[in-house]
Amino acid sequence: MLSSLKAALALVCLFALTVDALRSRRMENFMKGRGQTSHRKRDLPNVKRDVPTQWATLPIDHWGNEGTFQNRYWYNATYYQQGGPVFLYDVGETNAEPFTAFLDDGESFHSAVMRLAKRYHGVAIVWEHRYYGESLPFPINNETTKEQWQFHTVEQALEDVIYFAQRFSFPHPDSRTASYRPYPSTTPWIFIGGSYPGIRAAFLRIRNPETIFASWASSAPVEAQIDMSSYWQAAERALPRNCSNDWVAVTKYFDEVFTNGSDQEIFDLKARIVAAEFTGPGGNTSLLKELDYPQVVDQFEVLDLAVYLMDPLGDFQDNGLPPVQTFCNILETVNGTRPAYSEGLTARFNITVALDAFLIGISETNPETFATTQSSDVEDADSLAWEYEFCSEFGFFMGANPHNNRSIQSQFESLAVFQQQCLDAFPEGAVPPEPRVQVLDDKYGGWFMNPTHVFFTNGEIDPWRTLSVASFEENAPKRIGSLNIPACYTAPDPSSYFGIVYPGKTHAKDLASSFAEPEEAFYTSLALFQMALDEWLPCFLSKD
Ligand SMILES: *[C@@H]1O[C@H](CO)[C@@H](O)[C@H](O)[C@H]1NC(C)=O
Ligand SMILES: *[C@@H]1O[C@H](CO)[C@@H](O)[C@H](O)[C@H]1NC(C)=O
Ligand SMILES: *[C@@H]1O[C@H](CO)[C@@H](O)[C@H](O)[C@H]1NC(C)=O
Ligand SMILES: *[C@@H]1O[C@H](CO)[C@@H](O)[C@H](O)[C@H]1NC(C)=O
Ligand SMILES: *[C@@H]1O[C@H](CO)[C@@H](O)[C@H](O)[C@H]1NC(C)=O
Ligand SMILES: *[C@@H]1O[C@H](CO)[C@@H](O)[C@H](O)[C@H]1NC(C)=O
Ligand SMILES: *[C@@H]1O[C@H](CO)[C@@H](O)[C@H](O)[C@H]1NC(C)=O
Ligand SMILES: *[C@@H]1O[C@H](CO)[C@@H](O)[C@H](O)[C@H]1NC(C)=O
Numbered sequence: 126m127l128s129s130l131k132a133a134l135a136l137v138c139l140f141a142l143t144v145d146a147l148r149s150r151r152m153e154n155f156m157k158g159r160g161q162t163s164h165r166k167r168d169l170p171n172v173k174r175d176v177p178t179q180w181a182t183l184p185i186d187h188w189g190n191e192g193t194f195q196n197r198y199w200y201n202a203t204y205y206q207q208g209g210p211v212f213l214y215d216v217g218e219t220n221a222e223p224f225t226a227f228l229d230d231g232e233s234f235h236s237a238v239m240r241l242a243k244r245y246h247g248v249a250i251v252w253e254h255r256y257y258g259e260s261l262p263f264p265i266n267n268e269t270t271k272e273q274w275q276f277h278t279v280e281q282a283l284e285d286v287i288y289f290a291q292r293f294s295f296p297h298p299d300s301r302t303a304s305y306r307p308y309p310s311t312t313p314w315i316f317i318g319g320s321y322p323g324i325r326a327a328f329l330r331i332r333n334p335e336t337i338f339a340s341w342a343s344s345a346p347v348e349a350q351i352d353m354s355s356y357w358q359a360a361e362r363a364l365p366r367n368c369s370n371d372w373v374a375v376t377k378y379f380d381e382v383f384t385n386g387s388d389q390e391i392f393d394l395k396a397r398i399v400a401a402e403f404t405g406p407g408g409n410t411s412l413l414k415e416l417d418y419p420q421v422v423d424q425f426e427v428l429d430l431a432v433y434l435m436d437p438l439g440d441f442q443d444n445g446l447p448p449v450q451t452f453c454n455i456l457e458t459v460n461g462t463r464p465a466y467s468e469g470l471t472a473r474f475n476i477t478v479a480l481d482a483f484l485i486g487i488s489e490t491n492p493e494t495f496a497t498t499q500s501s502d503v504e505d506a507d508s509l510a511w512e513y514e515f516c517s518e519f520g521f522f523m524g525a526n527p528h529n530n531r532s533i534q535s536q537f538e539s540l541a542v543f544q545q546q547c548l549d550a551f552p553e554g555a556v557p558p559e560p561r562v563q564v565l566d567d568k569y570g571g572w573f574m575n576p577t578h579v580f581f582t583n584g585e586i587d588p589w590r591t592l593s594v595a596s597f598e599e600n601a602p603k604r605i606g607s608l609n610i611p612a613c614y615t616a617p618d619p620s621s622y623f624g625i626v627y628p629g630k631t632h633a634k635d636l637a638s639s640f641a642e643p644e645e646a647f648y649t650s651l652a653l654f655q656m657a658l659d660e661w662l663p664c665f666l667s668k669d
Contacts, residue, residue, distance in 0.1 A: 179197070180196065180198075181195070181196045181197075181198060181289050183196045183288055185276050187284040196285060197221060197258060198221075198251060198253060199228055200251070202248045202249075203242075204247065205242070205248045209246035209247040209307075210247040210312060210313040210338075211315065212245075212247050212248070212250065213252055213286070213316050213317065214249065214252065214318070215252050215286075215318035215322035216257075216322065217320060218254060219507050220257060221258050227251055228249055232640075233641070234639040235647065237317055237635075237637065237650070241651075244655060248295065255282050256513075257507050269552075270552055271551070271552045271554055274513055278517070278518065279325075282325070283325060283332060286325075286329060290314050290337075291308065291336075294307075309337075310667070314338055315340070316329055316330070316340045317343075319344050319635075320344050323633070324345045326345065327581070328569050330577070331574065338578060338661070339580075339661055341579075341650070341654050342580065342581050342582070343633045343635055343650070344590070345594075347571060347572055347574055347592070347594060349563075349566050349592075351560055352520070354524055354534075355596075356589075357438070357523060357532075357534045358529060359590070360441045361373075363586045364446075365457075367470075369531065371457070371470050373533055374471035374479055375434065375476070375480055378476050379431065380536050383537065392423075395425055396422045397484060398425075398433055398434070398487075399422050399430070401433075403418070406489050407489075428538065428542065431537045431538050434483075435533075437487070441631070443631060445584075445586055446586070452487075452490045453486075456486040457469065457470065457482075459478070459481070460489065513550075516551065516560060520560040522544065523538075525538050544559060572592065572594050572596055572602055573602055575617065575619050577615060578614070580623055581594050581624030582626075583595040583627070584629075584634060586630070586631060587630065587632045588632075590626070595622070604619070604622050605620065605621045606623075607623055610653075610657045613661050613664035625650070634647070635647045
């Protein structure tokens with residue numbers, strides 16, 4: 126990655142590229158975890174995929190007359206026997222093509238959707254969400270108009286699945302002319318998704334129980350909320366206390382300097398953070414030397430620098446503690462030169478020692494400073510489409526909570542900054558003045574929702590758990606997961622939900638598992654969901 130960057134450096138003015146790079150870097154970090162499923166691409170097995178692409182013709186506007194577009198999906202009917210269920214795996218806010226790997230229960234990994242198809246003799250489908258990948262009613266870029274964006278709503282995209290379910294057919298393997306038509310009236314449709322698709326799984330069971338018979342909602346933040354300061358608070362809670370203490374202290378110091386410091390103090394701190402950010406492991410300053418440093422320092426805004434200080438948590442929602450533990454070890458031992466103290470460096474010595482060590486930690490855990498800025502046009506379009514969704518409907522602004530005295534996030538990353546970013550990213554009037562979260566929460570119940578035939582799974586330290594039915598945030602209902610399988614068409618006691626929280630686990634880890642690194646959560650979830658389906662499926666009444 127770095128080598129391709131080098132090639133680019135030779136062609137483009139270094140300074141211009143750097144400013145661009147840091148802008149998109151900042152965006153990316155701001156968006157971190159908001160392109161919620163993108164990480165799971167990395168977990169995908171590297172298998173040959175030769176599943177033919179299918180296209181469904183869908184109305185652009187289900188409640189109007191705007192013509193149609195082509196929506197992608199894929200299926201595998203290897204295990205299908207007449208009357209078997211449909212298992213739909215929803216990919217959500219990203220290009221779904223890589224997830225066709227889930228349609229092959231191959232030799233190196235298992236996916237939930239194919240295991241279920243095998244056990245119940247069903248057909249497995251991988252579904253791409255409108256406005257992502259190649260399921261595009263309109264081209265998605267910075268010139269997409271308000272008129273074009275307006276059909277990118279939660280309700281339109283849910284209705285896509287319902288419309289599709291009423292029309293899906295696939296050829297009979299032994300006949301040129303006959304085809305199977307697994308209508309929802311005669312066939313149980315079972316919806317599986319993690320993260321945003323997990324939200325859709327739960328919503329659809331509430332919205333269209335006559336079409337979606339059962340759902341598995343993994344890591345689903347079903348409570349739409351503008352203020353999601355809980356996201357980084359969840360990460361802070363998971364850190365070792367000494368590391369958290371120092372992170373809190375460095376954050377406070379940063380905010381103090383940028384609020385009340387002299388110009389010189391501000392410049393000095395900026396310069397140190399920029400130097401740390403563009404220095405690699407082992408004190409490799411080759412990139413820094415290529416920059417016009419320190420002249421370049423003034424080009425950085427306080428928000429860029431605030432984001433750099435959060436770098437070590439960049440992949441926390443996917444990989445949890447191990448990567449940030451490496452950073453904490455460097456910080457707490459001052460790069461291996463001292464023993465770690467349980468109270469941390471600020472309490473033991475002073476903020477100077479802590480900040481020095483913190484910045485060494487940034488450099489030493491910073492192998493791909495520029496590499497992360499190299500995203501493709503498709504990925505850019507996907508993240509813009511997701512930004513449209515949270516700016517209009519979900520909120521999920523991961524800003525700092527001004528009342529949290531253990532914040533590891535600068536107060537400069539305020540909710541207002543997120544809101545402004547939403548307004549700047551889209552044409553005038555395309556997104557509302559603030560996300561309409563109440564509409565979704567009123568309709569679906571948020572974290573109070575209590576649908577029948579839905580299985581909820583979460584990771585204990587997943588920041589998205591804070592807005593799920595398993596949330597223990599101050600304002601949450603604090604429901605308890607229950608493994609008792611609810612009877613058919615019966616909701617659990619509302620103080621509980623049917624599902625499980627996996628200790629120490631992060632985001633949507635239970636939907637597939639490689640043989641090389643077996644994921645216990647996958648096997649547990651699959652077994653539980655199968656027990657539930659064994660209970661529920663016999664209650665399906667064919668209406669034909
Ligand atoms: C369908 O699944 C079976 C079993 O995992 C696999 O052998 C086959 O290659 C898959 N077909 C496609 C088109 O992926
Ligand atoms: C969209 O992006 C392109 C390429 O980055 C740029 O040239 C163009 O000016 C942008 N258009 C708008 C409306 O921002
Ligand atoms: C800036 O200084 C004022 C006045 O001393 C103080 O009240 C405030 O807390 C300081 N702000 C920060 C972020 O330290
Ligand atoms: C941190 O320690 C590593 C390994 O001993 C060393 O290579 C590196 O130069 C040190 N970094 C700094 C900034 O001291
Ligand atoms: C230092 O980083 C550059 C990329 O910025 C890389 O090309 C080079 O190999 C690194 N040097 C060492 C000694 O690792
Ligand atoms: C202190 O830091 C070290 C190094 O990161 C860590 O191993 C240890 O668990 C921490 N102790 C406490 C009490 O946080
Ligand atoms: C911070 O602590 C270190 C280590 O004890 C000491 O050398 C240094 O003088 C202290 N700095 C300040 C500003 O107190
Ligand atoms: C932080 O807030 C908690 C609860 O609001 C309070 O108990 C604690 O004393 C505060 N700590 C500091 C250092 O202000």
